[in-house]
Amino acid sequence: xxxxxxxxxxxxxxxxxxxxxxxxxxxxxxxxxxxxxxxxxxxxxxxxxxxxxxxxxxxxxxxxxxxxxxxxxxxxxxxxxxxxxxxxxxxxxxxxxxxxxxxxxxxxxxxxxxxxxxxxxxxxxxxxxxxxxxxxxxxxxxxxxxxxxxxxxxxxxxxxxxxxxxxxxxxxxxxxxxxxxxxxxxxxxxxxxxxxxxxxxxxxxxxxxxxxxxxxxxxxxxxxxxxxxxxxxxxxxxxxxxxxxxxxxxxxxxxxxxxxxxxxxxxxxxxxxxxxxxxxxxxxxxxxxxxxxxxxxxxxxxxxxxxxxxxxxxxxxxxxxxxxxxxxxxxxxxxxxxxxxxxxxxxxxxxxxxxxxxxxxxxxxxxxxxxxxxxxxxxxxxxxxxxxxxxxxxxxxxxxxxxxxxxxxxxxxxxxxxxxxxxxxxxxxxxxxxxxxx
Amino acid sequence: xxxxxxxxxxxxxxxxxxxxxxxxxxxxxxxxxxxxxxxxxxxxxxxxxxxxxxxxxxxxxxxxxxxxxxxxxxxxxxxxxxxxxxxxxxxxxxxxxxxxxxxxxxxxxxxxxxxxxxxxxxxxxxxxxxxxxxxxxxxxxxxxxxxxxxxxxxxxxxxxxxxxxxxxxxxxxxxxxxxxxxxxxxxxxxxxxxxxxxxxxxxxxxxxxxxxxxxxxxxxxxxxxxxxxxxxxxxxxxxxxxxxxxxxxx
Numbered sequence: 001x002x003x004x005x006x007x008x009x010x011x012x013x014x015x016x017x018x019x020x021x022x023x024x025x026x027x028x029x030x031x032x033x034x035x036x037x038x039x040x041x042x043x044x045x046x047x048x049x050x051x052x053x054x055x056x057x058x059x060x061x062x063x064x065x066x067x068x069x070x071x072x073x074x075x076x077x078x079x080x081x082x083x084x085x086x087x088x089x090x091x092x093x094x095x096x097x098x099x100x101x102x103x104x105x106x107x108x109x110x111x112x113x114x115x116x117x118x119x120x121x122x123x124x125x126x127x128x129x130x131x132x133x134x135x136x137x138x139x140x141x142x143x144x145x146x147x148x149x150x151x152x153x154x155x156x157x158x159x160x161x162x163x164x165x166x167x168x169x170x171x172x173x174x175x176x177x178x179x180x181x182x183x184x185x186x187x188x189x190x191x192x193x194x195x196x197x198x199x200x201x202x203x204x205x206x207x208x209x210x211x212x213x214x215x216x217x218x219x220x221x222x223x224x225x226x227x228x229x230x231x232x233x234x235x236x237x238x239x240x241x242x243x244x245x246x247x248x249x250x251x252x253x254x255x256x257x258x259x260x261x262x263x264x265x266x267x268x269x270x271x272x273x274x275x276x277x278x279x280x281x282x283x284x285x286x287x288x289x290x291x292x293x294x295x296x297x298x299x300x301x302x303x304x305x306x307x308x309x310x311x312x313x314x315x316x317x318x319x320x321x322x323x324x325x326x327x328x329x330x331x332x333x334x335x336x337x338x339x340x341x342x343x344x345x346x347x348x349x350x351x352x353x354x355x356x357x358x359x360x361x362x363x364x365x366x367x368x369x370x371x372x373x374x375x376x377x378x379x380x381x382x383x384x385x386x387x388x389x390x391x392x393x394x395x396x397x398x399x400x401x402x403x404x405x406x407x408x409x410x411x412x413x414x415x416x417x418x419x420x421x422x423x424x425x426x427x428x429x430x431x432x433x434x435x436x437x438x
Numbered sequence: 439x440x441x442x443x444x445x446x447x448x449x450x451x452x453x454x455x456x457x458x459x460x461x462x463x464x465x466x467x468x469x470x471x472x473x474x475x476x477x478x479x480x481x482x483x484x485x486x487x488x489x490x491x492x493x494x495x496x497x498x499x500x501x502x503x504x505x506x507x508x509x510x511x512x513x514x515x516x517x518x519x520x521x522x523x524x525x526x527x528x529x530x531x532x533x534x535x536x537x538x539x540x541x542x543x544x545x546x547x548x549x550x551x552x553x554x555x556x557x558x559x560x561x562x563x564x565x566x567x568x569x570x571x572x573x574x575x576x577x578x579x580x581x582x583x584x585x586x587x588x589x590x591x592x593x594x595x596x597x598x599x600x601x602x603x604x605x606x607x608x609x610x611x612x613x614x615x616x617x618x619x620x621x622x623x624x625x626x627x628x629x630x631x632x633x634x635x636x637x638x639x640x641x642x643x644x645x646x647x648x649x650x651x652x653x654x655x656x657x658x659x660x661x662x663x664x665x666x667x668x669x670x671x672x673x674x675x676x677x678x679x680x681x682x683x684x685x686x687x688x
Contacts, residue, residue, distance in 0.1 A: 383528050385510060389520055392536075394509070396539065401531075404579070407530035
């Protein structure tokens, strides 16, 4: 842990030397590395990290910049894309943008990469207005900020309905080495605009991979943003995802997080409502086994009146897996008529699996409707017998029940091809060949 | 078809069945009546293989095969079906999906190919018509938010789709109004043939007006204490169960 920290601190100077030290971002990076130096990596001593230890994850000998990258062809990555839908694609391989796999645009909007936005003066104003404005200034986010140089840059001006979804995918190939990646996404959606984004981190490597990702998403007035995170990585790949969303009046942001793979996955999600009549919806399906670990740490911050938030996280935990749900809802005094709903339902399919669930409601307004509920249980034995008595074998019956349990969350997915794909991944994960209707 | 010999069973250390003997042949309809707590539903659950019910003595033989250690799904594959007294709600799984899976798993167990989508659809339509069911209900989650009557009708619909050899109807009449009762009974009668059998478990005689039994058995305190023809049901309806209790005492 300390070793990796030292390595990061000492390589920062060399990293920053290659960059333009007069740039606006230089000052931000320099400040950020100081924050990281002071705060370091989070440990279990922090209340928010009580159930998730990075100790093992940080112990690998990571390269901070991959020494080689492998050229990938479309056929190598096809199965990780939602390939049956027209889409824009921003594809990175080993931290570097891959133009031949991507499909970007500057036609009436910018669907491209952060490095080009940082290096071109025409984007200076956007960068100054939006870069690192809503990201948290804790150790792990600051570390990303210090090294932020590449990722997706999506800027949709006002009154644009983006014609097809955008897929942002980060591949890592590290042939002989473990690698630590720090992608940075900046997404700005203008007034009255609409966009759908699918995000994925995928290791193709036999070696350990750690990703510390930061996304800043700005939803301006009346914008609609539908966001999907597909987390189905190899069991030697870990992800710390830090996503910060800022919403203005009448905007609608929804996120589905499908946590179905990976070794350790930590989702830090923070949504701030800055105006009235805002909708925020966050849904999650977590299905893990073996020694996998998934931690959802969410915050919805209601600052203004007449807003809604809805969160529904469901989890199925088998083997020795560990799940954490820490859902914070904060309702400020001014935020009257807030309607906040939170549910976290979990099924443990093994005696050795663990779930730590902790709803945290902090309500300072008096005219609000807030509800929360969390459940932890086993599959309903009566339901299992019912299915078996109809001739469905125990394994398939169990899968069908789990599917039914998770299905409610899939119901709200807006892109049919995403729904089908997640459905397939879940069926495969449960080890059954059931032709599910959706 | 079904032969139950000296069946003893317990639940949570409580003896419920204390020596049941019953034989059902192809083409027959049997009714089991009895007061609350006599063991009627336990008998149904033991035949279908519910694991909380422990057989402590005796035998259940179905089509010349001892059912001891046979799983509930295998019993279903062999042709045993139970219409549940309290059908289970399963949100997130549609009735179509459920029934398709059940049919194809049964076919697989019998070494047959999966049913084609076309045949499946046709069969679904046919059975919906038989039981006067709106096809829209097939795309709803199993029993989720159904009324008592809808749940019971769904049970008989599943029975119609699965075409079992032995259908056990556990208190199917409870929760049904008279019109729904007629539809359900009519469905059961249409599905009845010389190759299958029905075991009706009921508290009241009214269902037996519509599904007419060949034999009526009275279960009392875990044993069949009296058997007869359909007239026995009328007698029970008229006189209640007390006279049987008197008979046993004397």
